[in-house]
Amino acid sequence: MGSAPQCHFGVYARIRDAGRILLVHKTRGPYTGLLDLPGGRPEPGETWPQTLERELQEELGLTISATGAFRPFDVHVQQSSTGAPIDFHHHGVVLDLALASPPAPVTSPDTAGYEWFDLRTGDTTCLSAAVRTVLGRHPPGTVNRQ
Template sequence: MDRHTHLGVYGLVQWQHKVLLIHKARGAYEGQWDLPGGRLEFGEKPEAALHREIEEETGLTDVQAIIHSTESNVVHWVHQGKPEEMHHIGILYHVYLKSDSQANEIRKEPDGEDSLGADWFTLEQVRHLSLTPFASHMIHGRS
């Protein structure tokens, strides 16, 4: 069985009692709803990676990020027909829009990479979604 560690940055973007989630296009969490974020590029600072990932996946460019915590979990999944274990480590942030006007301009279409699109959800709507562990932790306080 292949085993690897994945380190990423993820942000809970909040606006008017709603949270912004992306629909996962691939990977161990394919089909689930996740926080915008992803892998750090070589030499990239975590907060810079978060801003880059949020822009790539949602189109938002003017946000404020405040570090919340780090979390990790082990995910068992099948990748290209082979069982795999991934130790997923996330640096988690609370993210706020600096301008309300950009909330209506999020990218709802796929980014061609990891996201099938982003959307705003109320906490009531979130209860009916399949969330990734980091999204569940940040929204509900559990993994």
């Protein structure tokens, strides 16, 4: 008998600037070693905007008001960042945001800094399945639903 599928729900930001997207370096979970959207799991009682504001402060040192229309995404990941077979269902919502100030260096248990990824020339193999799904670039080893 196989193991039960792992399910995760998160609230994320898509922050773009001049053909680039702001992403974090993941240090744990199925996206370890990959670039991922800033954000994460809601804590009990948090609204989506509250979750996103907290996560952006924790991961990027940013204080941003998370207002606007959240868009859902759903991806079924069948291979971890190391190539191991997994059954990971990643559900979430994403909000487009603009930056008024640059991110600050912070320490987070989930991430190891950030980078601006060039959407025109960057190697997309370093992107998580969630990032590729949100960008409309479906990764291998996934089943995507919008």
